[in-house]
Amino acid sequence: MSAAASVSRRAGFALFVLTLINLVNYLDRYVIAVAMPRIQEQFGLSGKQGGLLASLFIVVFMVASPLGGFLGDRLPRKLLVGGSVLLWSLATGASGLATSFGMLLVARCVIGVGEAGYGAVAPSIISDLYPRDERTAKLAFFYVAIPVGAGLGYVLGGWLTKAYSWNVAFYAAGVPGLLLALLAFTMWEPRRGAMDGPDAEVKLPFLVGLKGLARNRAFWATTLGYTLMTFSIGGIAVWMPTFLVRERGFAEDNAGLVLGVVTVLAGIVGTLVGGRLGDRLDRRRAGGGLRMSGFGLLGAAPFIYLAAKVQGFWPICAAVFVAQFLLFLNSGPINAAIVNCVPPAFRAFAMGFNVLCIHLLGDALSPTAIGAIADAGSYGLAIELNAVPVLFGGAALLVASRWLGEQLARPPAPFSAPPPPARPAAAG
Numbered sequence: 001m002s003a004a005a006s007v008s009r010r011a012g013f014a015l016f017v018l019t020l021i022n023l024v025n026y027l028d029r030y031v032i033a034v035a036m037p038r039i040q041e042q043f044g045l046s047g048k049q050g051g052l053l054a055s056l057f058i059v060v061f062m063v064a065s066p067l068g069g070f071l072g073d074r075l076p077r078k079l080l081v082g083g084s085v086l087l088w089s090l091a092t093g094a095s096g097l098a099t100s101f102g103m104l105l106v107a108r109c110v111i112g113v114g115e116a117g118y119g120a121v122a123p124s125i126i127s128d129l130y131p132r133d134e135r136t137a138k139l140a141f142f143y144v145a146i147p148v149g150a151g152l153g154y155v156l157g158g159w160l161t162k163a164y165s166w167n168v169a170f171y172a173a174g175v176p177g178l179l180l181a182l183l184a185f186t187m188w189e190p191r192r193g194a195m196d197g198p199d200a201e202v203k204l205p206f207l208v209g210l211k212g213l214a215r216n217r218a219f220w221a222t223t224l225g226y227t228l229m230t231f232s233i234g235g236i237a238v239w240m241p242t243f244l245v246r247e248r249g250f251a252e253d254n255a256g257l258v259l260g261v262v263t264v265l266a267g268i269v270g271t272l273v274g275g276r277l278g279d280r281l282d283r284r285r286a287g288g289g290l291r292m293s294g295f296g297l298l299g300a301a302p303f304i305y306l307a308a309k310v311q312g313f314w315p316i317c318a319a320v321f322v323a324q325f326l327l328f329l330n331s332g333p334i335n336a337a338i339v340n341c342v343p344p345a346f347r348a349f350a351m352g353f354n355v356l357c358i359h360l361l362g363d364a365l366s367p368t369a370i371g372a373i374a375d376a377g378s379y380g381l382a383i384e385l386n387a388v389p390v391l392f393g394g395a396a397l398l399v400a401s402r403w404l405g406e407q408l409a410r411p412p413a414p415f416s417a418p419p420p421p422a423r424p425a426a427a428g
Contacts, residue, residue, distance in 0.1 A: 069352025140275020147267025234363025
């Protein structure tokens with residue numbers, strides 16, 4: 001076997017392991033959603049307390065993500081990934097052993113810490129496994145695990161909870177992570193910046209990197225667009241089933257099933273298509289994949305509006321599918337843009353800080369905000385208004401694609417370099 005073939009094989013195995021871990025990551029998140037009624041019944045929880053199990057997990061996850069990224073830029077990443085997966089898998093199993101609401105709450109917080117140590121680091125490893133013109137498709141493959149894992153979480157969690165108990169559902173969800181942690185410890189880890197050329201910055205003082213990130217226009221514009229998209233997705237995910245039941249006459253079990261199937265199908269197709277198209281467009285024009293994401297969000301907005309306006313089962317399914325397809329189209333290009341606009345020495349922290357932003361200002365706020373709109377008006381109005389942040393998010397990504405293209409077209413400037421001097425004002 002040639003050296004190139006050996007490297008390709010090791011890179012493919014590492015990508016496969018990281019993707020399976022991501023799938024298990026989202027499977028765990030959605031098992032608790034379908035097990036929630038039984039958990040509430042056993043511990044006598046109110047809706048607010050049940051929601052706290054999900055909310056506190058997100059809070060811990062988003063706050064810990066920058067720390068996970070900081071460590072990922074300094075420690076052996078496969079050890080950090082393996083340790084993080086081991087931690088959250090043990091905590092998932094411990095969730096099934098919980099005998100009180102407090103114990104379950106602590107277990108969910110530990111899961112958030114574990115997932116933060118993995119989520120910020122995995123994309124930085126993938127960026128060192130593949131060159132820039134292949135990253136969008138590879139990251140899309142990694143992120144296709146989100147809809148698949150979510151769907152499996154609903155199916156597996158629902159079946160085990162009904163056939164056995166919610167405790168067994170958590171035990172089962174924790175086992176795959178234990179096995180994948182062992183694989184993570186043995187997978188190949190490339191050196192930082194392996195695919196970014198000899199001038200890539202692979203060591204960077206933290207404060208110097210922070211200053212460089214602060215003036216990175218492409219990063220901030222991309223993060224803004226991603227946050228606005230996440231705001232809408234979070235609101236739709238929480239309130240769309242209620243809208244279908246209360247204002248379109250769907251049965252409760254049918255509403256969940258329909259949304260689950262549509263989300264999985266649209267998520268798989270949209271993510272993979274976005275990855276392939278993103279790489280092709282990036283080869284034609286620097287920032288081309290991110291530009292496609294901007295137009296994808298602009299195209300999704302009217303279908304979000306239509307999903308709340310049309311009547312009938314199939315028209316609603318069609319509108320939701322197209323909207324979801326155009327939203328998932330962006331998973332690969334947006335994350336590829338983030339890793340491409342930041343030097344290898346600071347990528348894990350940049351990903352972790354991005355996670356903090358998109359959740360803190362996105363889906364941590366939107367369910368409450370959209371719920372308040374529904375209380376004041378209707379669930380249909382609440383769904384319709386989700387089109388507005390998506391439109392602004394698309395505009396932000398179009399601006400980001402221009403700035404990213406300009407940045408990538410120039411010779412790489414070190415983050416440690418001072419910002420370019422301002423142009424002198426024209427004499428008046």
